[in-house]
Amino acid sequence: MSELNTESVEATDAPTLHALMRNRYGTSWLPTPNAPDTRVNDVIETLLSHRSVRAYSTQPLPADLLQTVMAAAQSASSSSNLQAWSVVAVRDADRKKRLAVYAGNQKHVAAAPLLLVFIADLSRLRRVSDVAGANTPGLDYFEAFLVAVADAAFAAQNAVVALESLGLGCCYIGGMRNKPEDVAKELGLPPEAFAVFGLTIGYPDPAVKTDVKPRLPQRVIMHLERYQQESSEALTDYDATMNAFQRLQRMAELDWTTQASRRVRGPEALSGRDRLMSALRTLGFGLK
Ligand SMILES: Cc1cc2nc3c(=O)[nH]c(=O)nc-3n(C[C@H](O)[C@H](O)[C@H](O)COP(=O)(O)O)c2cc1C
Incomplete structure (x- = not known):
């Protein structure tokens, strides 16, 4: 043992x-x-x-936190420097509550003082090219989507490291992909912008031990x-x-191999994300 x-x-x-x-x-x-x-x-x-933190203290976040964290996020490498990602910072309690429901009723989404939603964003490249009078069929390929998702992920992970180095705790929220169209509407996303995941942020609740x-x-x-x-x-x-x-952790014991296998057993285990491809097409992505 x-x-x-x-x-x-x-x-x-x-x-x-x-x-x-x-x-x-x-x-x-x-x-x-x-x-x-x-x-x-x-x-x-x-x-x-690193450990994911899902319980937060009432300590307010520093006023300049967002600027610092965004500078760290933007310091990540970016494919061809296209910077095909955006962030929506959510502090409004009602909006966080609605997003928590979309993410599968995850209470820490509503409870966190700050939620950052990382967006794979091809819309800006489309706009920039339109203004430049350039054609943009390159954005219709799966490659462009992959670049945007990877850029968003690199930026988010830089944000996580910066936050944790400052004593804050955070947790990624992949549940943001459960209902992509609802999340897009809630955040006012334009076509070709997709919420890849959220990131809950707050000072860790000292009463809740995480390992x-x-x-x-x-x-x-x-x-x-x-x-x-x-x-x-x-x-x-x-x-x-x-x-x-x-x-x-005083949790029920379950082998990782069993847990991981259960997670990939079929569409019923995907919390609605089995229809992600069609949702992405609805959101305007070409994905050729
Ligand atoms: C892309 C991504 C999505 C995740 N989505 C969720 C989520 O929706 N809810 C949650 O509580 N944790 C979520 N997590 C956290 C993982 O469960 C966690 O990182 C993993 O169990 C490892 O634990 P650790 O971060 O404490 O090391 C997510 C992590 C990643 C990287």
Whole structure:
């Protein structure tokens, strides 16, 4: 039976890579022997300490937070610098409530003081090109949509890292894709703009403990030179590590392999997203 090592880290001292890695992987993967005592910088510490936060304190957000976070988001690389993404920042309580319902009644969407909705946005490129008098059939291809989604995701993840480095907590909301047309209407999106996911933001509620959720062992996801299928033993190790995490969280134990398989079992498990392709066409995307 695998146990999670929740090695505590001295408040006054930078954690060792070893301590951060043990939290990130449990016992299903251990760093190489020369790594344990390596001191890490603040960026690595922030990244390895990530956990989704779904309960927020009443502490108000700093007035300049949005500007800082957006600058971090816009600092992400962008395919051909097309910057094919936008954000809608939602603070209005009623609007958050409606979006929470669209996202499958997720209470933390309404409860978070700030919700950022990341948009894959081809509409601006269409407008810019129209003004320039240029033809834009290139925007009608799936490639353009993929570029926009990837740009939105890179920007969002930069925002997450910036927020967490400032002591804030956040949670992605893929539920924003459950009812894409309703969300688009609520946010006043033009054609060819699609809410890829939301991001709830707030200071973590100190009364609610969240822990770092272990990830798959590196030997499962990283391949040297050529792809090699993972061993079943590595997956069994990870199931045991996740079971230990669930016990720590006082959650029902469920193997990751079972949980992941259930999530992809069919359209009934997709919370309405099985009709995403037709919704995207309704929203004006060509997707050739
Ligand atoms: C694109 C995306 C969509 C997600 N959607 C939701 C969501 O709708 N609701 C939610 O509570 N968590 C959501 N999550 C959070 C994941 O459940 C979480 O990242 C995962 O379980 C790993 O946990 P961790 O972030 O604490 O490490 C989403 C994460 C991503 C990356």
